[in-house]
Each structure stands twice: as structure tokens, then as C-alpha cells.
Amino acid sequence: MMLYLLDANVLINANRDYYSIVRVPEFWDWLQFNGESGYIKIPLEIYEEISDGNDDLSEWAKLPETKMAVLFQEEVDQAAVQWVTYQGYLLDPDDVDIEKIGRDPFLISYAGIDIPNRCIVTTEVSRPSKQGSNRHIPDVCHQLGIYWCDPFEMYRLLNFRTNWR
Numbered sequence: 765m766m767l768y769l770l771d772a773n774v775l776i777n778a779n780r781d782y783y784s785i786v787r788v789p790e791f792w793d794w795l796q797f798n799g800e801s802g803y804i805k806i807p808l809e810i811y812e813e814i815s816d817g818n819d820d821l822s823e824w825a826k827l828p829e830t831k832m833a834v835l836f837q838e839e840v841d842q843a844a845v846q847w848v849t850y851q852g853y854l855l856d857p858d859d860v861d862i863e864k865i866g867r868d869p870f871l872i873s874y875a876g877i878d879i880p881n882r883c884i885v886t887t888e889v890s891r892p893s894k895q896g897s898n899r900h901i902p903d904v905c906h907q908l909g910i911y912w913c914d915p916f917e918m919y920r921l922l923n924f925r926t927n928w929r
Contacts, residue, residue: 771886799833809870844873852904861897
């Protein structure tokens, strides 16, 4: 069973652009169901990005049943975060670099713990010309041998339909 670990941009873009919480609640129910089923999770560091606000997305994320379903209950492995940061971004990042990189190494490190069974889902696209702290998730994942996909591939693989129930 593949576990899909969601980047914040997957949920932000879905709500803003094509699966608005108020217009397509079936999508958000489907995410919750797949979270309960163990197919989709959101690491704490990413969950904090979407739940720290006063919009529809943060309200959805803060619902007890949503949080219980989608929040990944695994502790971060600091050595794995360092591996992703130093091997995927920069060997010697300074404070400015660390701030620019943000929480992406946390997300990637969770997948790096169990590479055959975990996949990062992000709306970022590969930009191999970007280097250092400007690297995109797909390029770091590619370099480190970690699976990643865009949200629409995950929707296809997990068979999202508005009548999924």
C-alpha cells in the first residue's frame, strides 16, 4: 500500500482553484476517508501551514474528525531531515537558506524513511535549473530516489470521483 504525503500546496490549490470546500465537499470527504483508510496523510509540519488561519481550508483542517483522519502520527526523524537538507539542497545552509527552504525537508524526510511505500504529492513542478535553497520538491525527490507525483496522478490512482461513496 502506497502512503501519499501531501504538501500544503495540494490542499491550498485544490480549495482555491478547482475543488472549493463549499462547492465540492465530496472531494474533502474523500480526502478524509482516504486519511482514515491510511492512504493519505499530512505531516504535522505541513498540517500547521494549512491549519493556521481563518479560511475555509484551515477550518476544515481543524475539524476534529479531519485532524484525526489526515494528520500523520509519526515523529519527525531529525537525522532524515538533515539528510534531505544537506544532500538535497545545500551542504552548508545558512539561516537565510533554511528559512527559504522552509518545511519541505520535513515532508521529504517522512517519505525517505520508507521509500518503497511512500510518495510525496505536490503541485510543484520540476525546475532543474533552480539550485540550492531554491530547489523544487520534485528535483530533490529525484536526486534522493524518493517517489513523488502531482495531485492529479494521486486522484487517478486512488480513484477520486464526486460519487465515490
